[in-house]
Amino acid sequence: MSKLRIAIQKSGRLYEDSLQLLKDCGIFINNGKDQLKVTVDNFPMEIMYLRNSDIPQYLEDGVVDIAIVGENLLIEKQKQVKIVQKLGFSKCRVSLAVPKDIETNDLSYFQGKKIATSYPNTLQQFLNKNNIKADIHVISGSVEIAPNIGLADGICDIVSSGSTLFKNGLRETVTLLTSEAVLAENSDLNADKKKILEKFLFRIQAVLKAKNSKYILMNVPNDKIPIISKVLPVLKSPTVIPLAEEGWSSIHSVIDEKRFWEVIDELKASGAQDILIIPIDKMVI
Structure with a gap:
């Protein structure tokens, strides 16, 4: 079975964040000290730890299939590779x-x-x-x-x-x-490796979406539900659950972290009470 070969820095500012991203994507690495190549047990992937400045050339030459690398380095090295996902860290x-x-x-x-x-x-x-x-x-x-x-x-x-x-x-x-850090790919991936990359990208996007979102729940008077629902920037529609106290419901939804304080102020002004904000681990749409 084909394995997707990914390069990450063997040391430096991208190293820890790259490993954390893989972990968040459910890719577990049992690498010994000073190993430069590791096979992943629970995903069809091999990890190569390379010197940062060498990664663009290895990627262009097809020694590795994909890489987590700084966008600035790809621009400087001027290699024929494709950026497939911005990762939001090491800005x-x-x-x-x-x-x-x-x-x-x-x-x-x-x-x-x-x-x-x-x-x-x-x-x-x-x-x-x-x-x-x-x-x-x-x-x-x-x-x-x-x-x-x-x-x-x-x-x-x-x-x-x-x-x-x-x-x-x-x-x-x-x-x-x-x-910022990006995921880049070699332009000549075969069909099998493209399928593996699609699965990996699906996991990455679920992780990134969760990091940029918060789960919100609040108690709302029933007559305020229509107003509150309009304030919430929801994926589809908020979840409304009746409370034991008559005339009240609990509303659950997801908000973009960038709009956090703006939305909170609007919700309070519209009658929401007991507002709780909870981090999201993964978010699959």
């Missing part, structure tokens, strides 16, 4: 940064300057698009130190919280792109 941005005593945020600051980066292709395309000519110095790591040792006038690197920039006396000025 970051690729940005320009300058020493904090530089007051301007204008991109023109970089005209004729030296920029240190681990993302030369992404940076060059951005500079070309904005008619900026700069000297790009490619550094594989510790890009933030370049201005302090006189190697560059600024840097281009990934930024999450910005704390690393702050510690090195830098500040962010211009964002080139935003990124």
Whole structure:
């Protein structure tokens, strides 16, 4: 039977979140210390732990079928692979940064300057698009130190919280792109592996939908049920259960976490009481 080969980082910022996603999808891994390849017992999948920078090439070459990788890395490496699902974790941005005593945020600051980066292709395309000519110095790591040792006038690197920039006396000025972890696939999967990928995607989407939703239940006077039902952004219609106290019912539904406080305020104003919010583990639509 075919097995879907998936690559994840063997270490780094995506590693723990990738393993947690697999676990949430019911894929259990019994890997020993320092194993680079593991076969999953309860799903037709093999996991390969690879160096982050190598994953796009392995994916394009078909050594692995799919991979959990940063979108920013795929853009930088310019490989012929397909993004099939954004995963919502390890969000970051690729940005320009300058020493904090530089007051301007204008991109023109970089005209004729030296920029240190681990993302030369992404940076060059951005500079070309904005008619900026700069000297790009490619550094594989510790890009933030370049201005302090006189190697560059600024840097281009990934930024999450910005704390690393702050510690090195830098500040962010211009964002080139935003990124998050994605599931990407090789373009030449056979029919069997495509079916396995569809099953895996089904599980991922159930997990992601649950993380972005909350289960809500509340007590409502019966005469307020029509109003409350209109407020709730439900999948189909809310569940209404009569309570022991005459004239009251319990309404159950699902809300998008992004609308959480907006909906809660509307529900209270419409007569809902004893509102409970419960996390959802999986959500299959």
